[in-house]
Each structure stands twice: as structure tokens, then as C-alpha cells.
Amino acid sequence: MSDERSLNFIEEIIEEDIRNGKHGGRVHTRFPPEPNGYLHIGHAKAICLSFGLALKYNGKTNLRFDDTNPETEETEYVESIKEDVKWLGFEWANEQYASNYFDQLYEFAVELIKKGLAYVDDGTPEEIAQQKGTPTEPGTNSPYRSRSIEENLRLFAEMKDGIYKDGEKVLRAKIDMSSPNMHMRDPLMYRIRHAHHHRTGDTWCIYPMYDFAHGQSDSIEEITHSLCTLEFVSHRELYDWFIEQLEIFPSKQYEFARLNITYTVMSKRKLLQLVNEGFVNGWDDPRMTTISGLRRRGFTPGSIRDFCDRIGVAKRENIIDVSLLEFCVREDLNKTAWRRMAVLDPIKLVITNYPEQREETLYGENNPEAEGGEGIREIPFSRELWIEREDFMENPAKKYFRLGPGLMVRLKHAYIVKCDDFVTDEAGNVTEVHCTYIPESKSGEDTSGIHVKGTIHWVSVPHAATAEIRLYDRLFRVEDPGNEERDFKEYINTESLQVLPKAFIEKDLTGAExxxxxxxxxxxxFTMDKDSAPGKLVFNRTVTLKDTWAKEVKKG
Incomplete structure (x- = not known):
């Protein structure tokens, strides 16, 4: 995090706590994902915030898996989350699981029963929901609310021992059915689930609800600043109530605005739909906003951290333009990406006055934006080259500064060439462009005195390697696909993936990492895709050199 900007509201709270000696001036945060899917860019904001604050204030961050729902959680998701956090550049002080605390949480629940603050309810989910009332009307007491402490202790123990079926009974906190906060109207604490847990196996058949497990897990770990998104504001009263009644370490919850980005959906449920219904090719499809998808597409950890830093921490929901994320990755890659030449839509250029058997080695910097250029690469040059089809025009338009009959252009790192003629096939498509080169115009040694306005890239035909190129674009056509009246899947951009089966690339790229x-x-x-194999390279486009969508919007 940059120290040059003003403090955000959470930093102000932390600095005041440190000044007052609260918790001994200690800062201990946590990142508590549920392992029921892959992390997305919204989680990246939460990761950067919790880990970043701990780093700034010499504190610690726990990675704690909220694994209280055995039916949806898998070890696969645990491992992917750990990989994502590490890839973003963070290390956790402790790896914890809510399931580590199942015994302790059970004892906490027993303690609340003994205090007369929890009871076993036999009602159906529909009956319990009806009892809750509405935001404007108070709830009504459950007929089981008056059970004795002894009966509740016996029934809860029987729930734990597996005597009852799923849904037969729940444990509820006894608070206030007329509270204006719906979460305080005798919320559920435990439900019965005879399901295999990815860590505890079949040891447990009752599982704590999020609202009961969360704050108590924070307290057990002595978390000082528990950060979560704004939808949990209404849960904070219950978070505090459990801690106060149990008289345990007073962790505190603070809420910040969640991340919303244009042209994306951030709901894990909707992302799962995209995967399960085949709109994308898995959780790490490069069009997905998952961290694994962004990584596969070629986004860098630094660009995502920079993005999260730039958007800041707010108390009010807003929507961030995806162009900012794309800007951040361009900024980062411009400083780190090695330059190479690749021809995606090729036609052949023949230099007719270049000797047929002659080849020479030219040179180019790996990255002219980096100090020292990060070294020099060799670039083979020959009589026959591949160039982009769009770099030749049979009838050049005015101010067209590339190749056309009679026009001159510089070949990147090489010579100036002049177009003399071209060859077409039976359908009238250009197949070859014939040029002559100016021997005295070699880059870095040019004595020709000729000045041209255009420079094009190329790849030597006899030295070229081939690759499949995947051009990725935004997955949705509208800015806010998740909040429209129609099904979000109706707004999918059917042109979000274009596959070019045979592009020509510098041979050097066969050693791409x-x-x-x-x-x-x-x-x-671009970055090499994991689908690559010897003799079959695949490259994904991370982002264009400029924001092409801005032009499309202007046109529209």
C-alpha cells in the first residue's frame, strides 16, 4: 500500500487503536474464505486489504477456511485458495480452519444453553421463517422457546450424537423476536447435516451457522480487526452479542464496500453457472474474473495489487470501470514484458533484391522500457518474411503509412522496403507482396537519408515457429450484466474468444515460460497457456496495447 495517500477509514481506526494501546498495539487480521469455489477479483481486494494492513502495521494475518458447510466444500478449493493467496504475494502467519474449532464451538453453544440464551427448535424452515416476521412487523416466539435448560442440553447432545435426521431440529439463540434487526430474532446457531466433511469426515453431524462460527473463530484466534464487506453490517450486532454473552476475546468487525467491476459478474453462484452450463471452459477460463482465470490470462500479481490500491477502501458501494484493471496490467507489463514479433494473420513478403541464400542476424532489446533493456535478443532475417495482412493495402487510403504499391515502410529492427507489386489467388486474395530493400537503411546503421512514417513487424519464413493464438475479450456486452432485469447470461459476448489456429512467431518464443x-x-x-505442448504452442492475449473498447463506445 502506498503511504503517500491519505489514510482510509480502517487505517484511521487502526492507528487510533495503536495510539490507545488497544490489544497492546497489536494488529492481527484474517482472510476467511469458504472453500466452496475459486477466488475472484473481489476476494483479491479483501486479501490485499487484510494482508496489506497487517504488513503496514507490523502485524499478522491468518488464512482461515470457513469450512462449516460440508455439502459444498472440497479440498480442491482449499488448495486453489492457498495458491491464489501466495501468487498475489502474501504469506499467512497461521493456516486455520473453522473445523479446528468444532469442539470449542460446541462448548460455546452448551454454555449459551446453560445461560438460558439458546434453545432447540423442532420447527420446519418454513415455520421458523414465518415466526421471524418482517422488517416492519415483529416476529413471534417459537413454541419451543420455553423449553427448560435441561431439556435443551439433552436435545442438543442428542443432535450431536446423530439421533435426529437432517432438518428435524436446530439450535437457535434466544435474543429478541421484536428486534428491528432481523438477524437478532432468535437466529440459527446449529443445523443437522449428515454429510461427509472434507477434514473431519463423519465425526460431526451438526454444523455451526456462519454467524455463530465466524465471530467466535475470530475471538479464539484473538483477531483484532475483522474486516468484511458491507452486506455484513447488519450481522455485526449479532457478532458482538455472541462475544459479549460468552465473555471471550473482544474481536471487532469492520465493514468496507465490496468490489464491483463493469462488464463482469462477481457472484460466486453466477460464476458457478457459467462453468456448469459450459459458457466458459472451467474456473480458470481466461475470461473469468477468478484469480486463477486472470493468472492464466496473463495478469500479474503486481497489477492486481496496484488495482486494489488505486480503488482504495470505501464505506459506500460503487462500481469500478474494468478499464482501470486493464490499465494496471498494461502499466506493469510494459515494464516487465519481453518484446517479440508475432504475425497473427500472415501474408508473405518477398524481398526480390535480397540474395536467395543469404541470412543475417539482427538484434533487438528484450524490453526497451527497462533499465538496460534486459538484454539483447538475436532476430534472424531472410529474403522471405511473414507480415500482417492488415499491413498491406492494394489501393492505399490517404494517410495509410504501411505497404501498398509504390509505398515504403521500415521493417522493425531491419531495413526500409518499397512495395513493387503483389500476387493474388483465384479468389482475388493477396498471397504475396513483392518488395525491394534499401541496403543502406539498416536499423542503427541507416545512411540512406530516406525517412518513412510507418514501421511494421515481421517474422522470417524459414526461421518461424507456429502457435495457436487465443484472443480474449470481455465476457459480457453490457456494463452491469448482474443487475439487469433479464438473465445475466443473455448478455454474454459471443465474440469474447477468437482462436487463430496458425500464427507465426519468433523462434525464440519456443522457449517461452x-x-x-x-x-x-x-x-x-500475451502469455503462454498451460495447454501448450512441445510443437504446439498456445498463447493467450492478456490485454490489447490500448483500450479498444473506449473507441467502440465512442463509435456507438
Whole structure:
């Protein structure tokens, strides 16, 4: 986090707590995901906030898995979450699980029963929901609310021992059925689930509800600042009530605005729909807003941390333009990505006055934006080159500064060439462009005195390698697909993936590394995909060199 900006409201709270010596000036945060899916960019904001604050104030962060729902949680998700947090650049002080505390949480529940503050309810979910009342009308007491402490202790023990079926009984807190806060109207604490748990197996058949497990887990770990999103504001009263009644470590909850981004959906449920209904190819599809999808697409940890820092921490919901995220990755990759040439839609260029057997080695910096350029690469050059089809026009328009009959252009890192003629097939498609080169115009040694306005990239035909190129774009056509009246899936951008089966790339790219960003000169930023295999390279476009959507919006 940058120290140059003003403090956000959570930093102000922490600094005041430190000044007052609260918790001995200690800062201990936690990131508590439920392992029922893959993390997305919204989680990245929460990760950067909790871990970033602990780093700033010399504190600690726990990674705690909220694994209280055995039917939806899997070890696969636990491992993916750990990988994502590490990839973002953070290390947790302690790896914990809510299931670590099942014995302790059970004892907490027994204590509340003994205090007359919890009871076993036999009502159906529908009956309990009806008793809750409405936000404007008070609830009504359950007929089981007056059970004796002894009976509640016996029934709760029997729930634990597996005597009852799923849904037969629940444990509720006894608070206030007329409270204006619906969460305080005798909320559920435990439900029966005869389901195999990914860590505890079949040891338990009762599981704590989130509102009961969360605050108590924070307290057990002595978390000083429990950070969560705004939808939990109404839960805070209950969070505090449980801690106060149990007289345990007074963890405190603080809420911040969740992350909403244009052209995306951030709901885990909707992301799961996209996966299960085949709109995308898995949780790590590069069009997904999951961290694993962004990583596969070529986003960098630094760009995501920068994005989270730039959007800041607010108390009010707002929506962030996805262009800011794309700007951050461009900024980062511009400083780190190695430059290479790749021709995505090729036609052949033949230099007719270049000797047929001659080849030479040219040179280019790996990254001219980096100090020292990060080294020099060798670039083979020959008589026949691949160039982009869009870099040639049979009847050049005015101010067209690339190739066309009689026009001159510089070949990147090489020579100036002049177009003399071209060849077409039976359908009239251009198949070859014939040029002559100016020997005295070699880049870095140019004595020709000729000045041209255009520079194009190329790949030597005999030295080229081939690759499949996947051009990814935004998954949705509208800014707010999740909040429209129609089904969000109706707004999917059917052109969000374009596959180019055979592009030509510099042979150097056959040694590309997974996770490294490359700038394909004039085409955008790319990274090698995990589908790559020897002899079959696949590259994903991370982002274009410029914001092309802004132009489309202007056109529209």
C-alpha cells in the first residue's frame, strides 16, 4: 500500500487503536474464505486489504477456511485458495480452519444453553421463517422457546450424537423476536447435516451457522480487526452479542464496500453457472474474473495489487470501470514484458533484391522500457518474411503509412522496403507482396537519408515457429450484466474468444515460460497457456496495447 495517500477509514481506526494501546498495539487480521469455489477479483481486494494492513502495521494475518458447510466444500478449493493467496504475494502467519474449532464451538453453544440464551427448535424452515416476521412487523416466539435448560442440553447432545435426521431440529439463540434487526430474532446457531466433511469426515453431524462460527473463530484466534464487506453490517450486532454473552476475546468487525467491476459478474453462484452450463471452459477460463482465470490470462500479481490500491477502501458501494484493471496490467507489463514479433494473420513478403541464400542476424532489446533493456535478443532475417495482412493495402487510403504499391515502410529492427507489386489467388486474395530493400537503411546503421512514417513487424519464413493464438475479450456486452432485469447470461459476448489456429512467431518464443508476459509488438500483451505442448504452442492475449473498447463506445 502506498503511504503517500491519505489514510482510509480502517487505517484511521487502526492507528487510533495503536495510539490507545488497544490489544497492546497489536494488529492481527484474517482472510476467511469458504472453500466452496475459486477466488475472484473481489476476494483479491479483501486479501490485499487484510494482508496489506497487517504488513503496514507490523502485524499478522491468518488464512482461515470457513469450512462449516460440508455439502459444498472440497479440498480442491482449499488448495486453489492457498495458491491464489501466495501468487498475489502474501504469506499467512497461521493456516486455520473453522473445523479446528468444532469442539470449542460446541462448548460455546452448551454454555449459551446453560445461560438460558439458546434453545432447540423442532420447527420446519418454513415455520421458523414465518415466526421471524418482517422488517416492519415483529416476529413471534417459537413454541419451543420455553423449553427448560435441561431439556435443551439433552436435545442438543442428542443432535450431536446423530439421533435426529437432517432438518428435524436446530439450535437457535434466544435474543429478541421484536428486534428491528432481523438477524437478532432468535437466529440459527446449529443445523443437522449428515454429510461427509472434507477434514473431519463423519465425526460431526451438526454444523455451526456462519454467524455463530465466524465471530467466535475470530475471538479464539484473538483477531483484532475483522474486516468484511458491507452486506455484513447488519450481522455485526449479532457478532458482538455472541462475544459479549460468552465473555471471550473482544474481536471487532469492520465493514468496507465490496468490489464491483463493469462488464463482469462477481457472484460466486453466477460464476458457478457459467462453468456448469459450459459458457466458459472451467474456473480458470481466461475470461473469468477468478484469480486463477486472470493468472492464466496473463495478469500479474503486481497489477492486481496496484488495482486494489488505486480503488482504495470505501464505506459506500460503487462500481469500478474494468478499464482501470486493464490499465494496471498494461502499466506493469510494459515494464516487465519481453518484446517479440508475432504475425497473427500472415501474408508473405518477398524481398526480390535480397540474395536467395543469404541470412543475417539482427538484434533487438528484450524490453526497451527497462533499465538496460534486459538484454539483447538475436532476430534472424531472410529474403522471405511473414507480415500482417492488415499491413498491406492494394489501393492505399490517404494517410495509410504501411505497404501498398509504390509505398515504403521500415521493417522493425531491419531495413526500409518499397512495395513493387503483389500476387493474388483465384479468389482475388493477396498471397504475396513483392518488395525491394534499401541496403543502406539498416536499423542503427541507416545512411540512406530516406525517412518513412510507418514501421511494421515481421517474422522470417524459414526461421518461424507456429502457435495457436487465443484472443480474449470481455465476457459480457453490457456494463452491469448482474443487475439487469433479464438473465445475466443473455448478455454474454459471443465474440469474447477468437482462436487463430496458425500464427507465426519468433523462434525464440519456443522457449517461452509459463507465467511470463510478452509484448507481441503492435498486437498486445500475451502469455503462454498451460495447454501448450512441445510443437504446439498456445498463447493467450492478456490485454490489447490500448483500450479498444473506449473507441467502440465512442463509435456507438
Amino acid at each position: 509459463l507465467g511470463r508476459g510478452y509484448q507481441f509488438i503492435r498486437k498486445g500483451y
